[in-house]
Amino acid sequence: MPDLATPLIAWYRENARDLPWRRPGFGAWGVLVSEFMLQQTPVNRVIPHLEAWLERWPTPTALAMDAPADAVRQWANLGYPRRALWLHRAAVEIRDRHRGVVPDDVDALLALTGIGDYTARAVAVFAYGSRHPVVDTNTRRVLARALDGRSQPGPPSKRDLAAMESILPAEVAASTIVNAAAMELGATVCVARSPHCEICPVADRCAWRAAGYPDTGDDRRKQAKYEGSDRQARGAVLKVLRGAAAHAVPLDDVIPDWPDALQRDRAIDSLIADGLAEASGGELRLPR
DNA sequence: CACCCGTGGGT
DNA sequence: TACCCAAGGGT
Known part of the structure; x- marks a missing residue:
């Protein structure tokens, strides 16, 4: 097993984007809202909406007091408006079950509406500094290439968590950075098409590169056509x-x-x- | 597990 | 121009 953590940590320190939810003291609610918005919506479109949202609803309880309609309107054109509805429901659940405090426990987070495997761990790790593997689509692509020598990841599975765990440092603070760095690398360098291997910090230990960049094909299902749908x-x-x-x-x-x-x-x-x-x-x- | 769910920018 | 792709989750 190659050591990916060490170069990822060094690279992240120099190259991480300055994103709102990475600011110190951003808060668990802000992280949670950002993760809802980032579910299938690109970072650049999320940022202005996130700031407006948190200005209007600085706490889960504040959101829970307003109508779901207000959440759906505020969501505007972010897409997948069910997420706005689910975020509102989650806020109500946080108020009713957790006294208005975003829980730090993965199982409690998983029990909230609209929170699944990824978001629960992202909040536990990035908002509370817990040690868990966090696996999103970027991380799956990085691991598929660096560890498995494939051009694209297979379908999501529970094995993804084990794969991430296998490169995670034992120390908590370092593990948080590695989780963030794997996502960041996948988002900015190890991108789906035309990856920037010439500047990749793990290029010298990447199984896909070592194998000569074989095209293993993409077994993900193609998105259905939107026009006329x-x-x-x-x-x-x-x-x-x-x-x-x-x-x-x-x-x-x-x-x-x-x-x-x-x-x-x-x-x-x-x-x-x-x-x-x-x-x-x-x-x-x-x-x- | 396969399928469904919005919207807009990049190529 | 069409197609790809995006910090997923529920059913």
């Missing part, structure tokens, strides 16, 4: 509900010119089923 229809409906001062919109005024009326109705029904919309009196609105 149900997701696009849902997005259009939610954009209307979020929009302007309209708190409730007559059903007949919700994307009336959508090309596929069946798809439009399906989108509305699924949004209601997800709790992202409510129908009453022939009107549609965000959840109160």
